[in-house]
Amino acid sequence: MAHDFALEDNFLGSMEAGYDLPTEYLPEHAINPNIAEEAVRQYRLNEAKPNQNLTTFCTTQMEPQADRLVSEALNTNAIDKSEYPKTAAMEDNCCAMIGHMWNIPEEEKFRKDFIGTSTVGSSEGCMLGGLALLFSWKHRAQAAGLDIDDLHHHRPNLIIDSGYQVVWEKFCTYWNVEMRTVPLTGTEMSMDVDKAMSMVDENTIGIVGILGITYTGSVDDIQEIDRRLTEYNKVHTDLPVHIHVDSAYCGFFAPFVDGFKPWDFRLKNVVSINVSGHKYGMVYPGVGWIIWRKNDEEHLPSEMRFAVSYLGKSVDSIAINFSHSGAQIIGQYYNLVRFGREGYQAVMHNVRKVSMKLSEVIAGTGLFEMLTNGAELPIVTWKLRDDANVQWSLYDLEDQLLMHGWQVPAYPLPKNRDDEIIQRIVVRPSMSMTIANDFIADLKQSIEELNHKHFIK
Numbered sequence: 249m250a251h252d253f254a255l256e257d258n259f260l261g262s263m264e265a266g267y268d269l270p271t272e273y274l275p276e277h278a279i280n281p282n283i284a285e286e287a288v289r290q291y292r293l294n295e296a297k298p299n300q301n302l303t304t305f306c307t308t309q310m311e312p313q314a315d316r317l318v319s320e321a322l323n324t325n326a327i328d329k330s331e332y333p334k335t336a337a338m339e340d341n342c343c344a345m346i347g348h349m350w351n352i353p354e355e356e357k358f359r360k361d362f363i364g365t366s367t368v369g370s371s372e373g374c375m376l377g378g379l380a381l382l383f384s385w386k387h388r389a390q391a392a393g394l395d396i397d398d399l400h401h402h403r404p405n406l407i408i409d410s411g412y413q414v415v416w417e418k419f420c421t422y423w424n425v426e427m428r429t430v431p432l433t434g435t436e437m438s439m440d441v442d443k444a445m446s447m448v449d450e451n452t453i454g455i456v457g458i459l460g461i462t463y464t465g466s467v468d469d470i471q472e473i474d475r476r477l478t479e480y481n482k483v484h485t486d487l488p489v490h491i492h493v494d495s496a497y498c499g500f501f502a503p504f505v506d507g508f509k510p511w512d513f514r515l516k517n518v519v520s521i522n523v524s525g526h527k528y529g530m531v532y533p534g535v536g537w538i539i540w541r542k543n544d545e546e547h548l549p550s551e552m553r554f555a556v557s558y559l560g561k562s563v564d565s566i567a568i569n570f571s572h573s574g575a576q577i578i579g580q581y582y583n584l585v586r587f588g589r590e591g592y593q594a595v596m597h598n599v600r601k602v603s604m605k606l607s608e609v610i611a612g613t614g615l616f617e618m619l620t621n622g623a624e625l626p627i628v629t630w631k632l633r634d635d636a637n638v639q640w641s642l643y644d645l646e647d648q649l650l651m652h653g654w655q656v657p658a659y660p661l662p663k664n665r666d667d668e669i670i671q672r673i674v675v676r677p678s679m680s681m682t683i684a685n686d687f688i689a690d691l692k693q694s695i696e697e698l699n700h701k702h703f704i705k
């Protein structure tokens with residue numbers, strides 16, 4: 249039955265409050281917008297509280313000033329650069345600032361020589377980075393006389409450590425690229441560079457170095473990969489191998505804290521880097537960035553550049569996605585302007601302090617062996633000690649913490665170490681010491697509850 253909008257717009261007592269919301273078919277009639285708003289809000293009631301979600305890397309809190317700017321820009325379309333030229337300029341400014349933050353050599357000045365784009369997230373950035381490696385390899389391989397249509401002998405391959413994020417599996421599947429994964433063995437939590445180099449051949453389109461392995465919270469030694477590839481490339485001048493760095497969550501963290509070896513454009517074989525703006529870039533999902541070292545055919549082949557003219561004037565389009573709101577670009581630009589180097593440093597310093605505190609307390613229970621302790625990346629991972637002598641598993645602890653509202657995933661390590669179950673906390677900028685202390689109290693309580701539960705069974 250249709251409602252008259254002039255009638256009651258309170259949710260309580262409304263007809264809609266007595267029925268389920270539609271799930272399959274478009275309803276015949278319109279309803280009062282106030283009632284619709286409350287009904288949809290109630291539908292979301294038992295979703296995770298963002299600050300208790302210790303699983304995600306994604307931003308759950310921006311400043312009120314950013315919130316205002318972002319919501320004012322929600323109705324814009326970032327791709328429509330003739331209608332929104334200032335948003336387009338801010339996108340270019342962000343690319344330039346991020347490229348310089350990653351130490352693009354001064355002689356390769358941004359506006360002329362290097363190039364980048366915003367993306368919806370790192371997945372799109374990785375996809376573009378992989379494609380640029382693939383197309384530029386194809387050009388080199390053809391010039392070197394390889395028959396690239398002979399997939400039996402010349403199927404392209406990509407080398408990556410087995411802690412990769414799923415986007416790389418998608419990339420290799422979509423584009424029929426052989427994925428050569430470097431297994432984690434023994435106590436290794438990142439790429440074994442000797443093993444990686446032993447996999448390189450004339451069909452290798454590139455090595456992906458991960459700066460911030462999703463599963464283990466460690467980093468690949470990009471400096472060492474670069475050193476080894478420099479040696480390799482000296483001998484293989486017609487088919488050199490380059491590096492794409494997937495710094496989805498670390499690209500906005502490493503530049504602001506101590507302890508990371510060079511990993512960015514300081515290394516000359518690094519041709520492109522992606523980052524998620526919505527992780528430590530501190531913008532709401534979804535925004536990411538990819539920057540190429542050089543704006544030339546070698547790094548970003550012409551197959552990947554498209555000119556689009558129907559929006560008023562011809563614009564270059566590199567990204568895969570077309571229409572999306574300009575709001576996240578505005579949010580990113582706001583953050584860069586607002587925080588600057590000093591502000592990002594202050595935020596990341598706190599993130600590291602909280603990570604180390606959490607790690608210290610978790611280790612202090614005597615039950616867990618820490619795999620990463622937050623001293624490098626803001627990821628704290630642990631497993632149960634062999635001598636923990638408890639009747640419960642990390643999966644039980646995950647469930648118990650959820651009863652206190654905290655989401656802390658337990659999962660197996662990647663291939664070759666997948667019999668080891670670990671648990672992980674991602675410390676985000678919004679996790680103040682107060683929230684960390686609340687978590688610690690609930691962790692201790694959860695352990696007691698589990699011990700008790702299993703004791704009385």
Ligand SMILES: Cc1ncc(COP(=O)(O)O)c(C=O)c1O
Binds near residue numbers: 372458
């Ligand atoms: C290393 C790595 N690469 C890629 C991604 C995908 O990023 P996004 O969620 O921004 O698409 C992630 C996400 O966690 C990641 O950790």
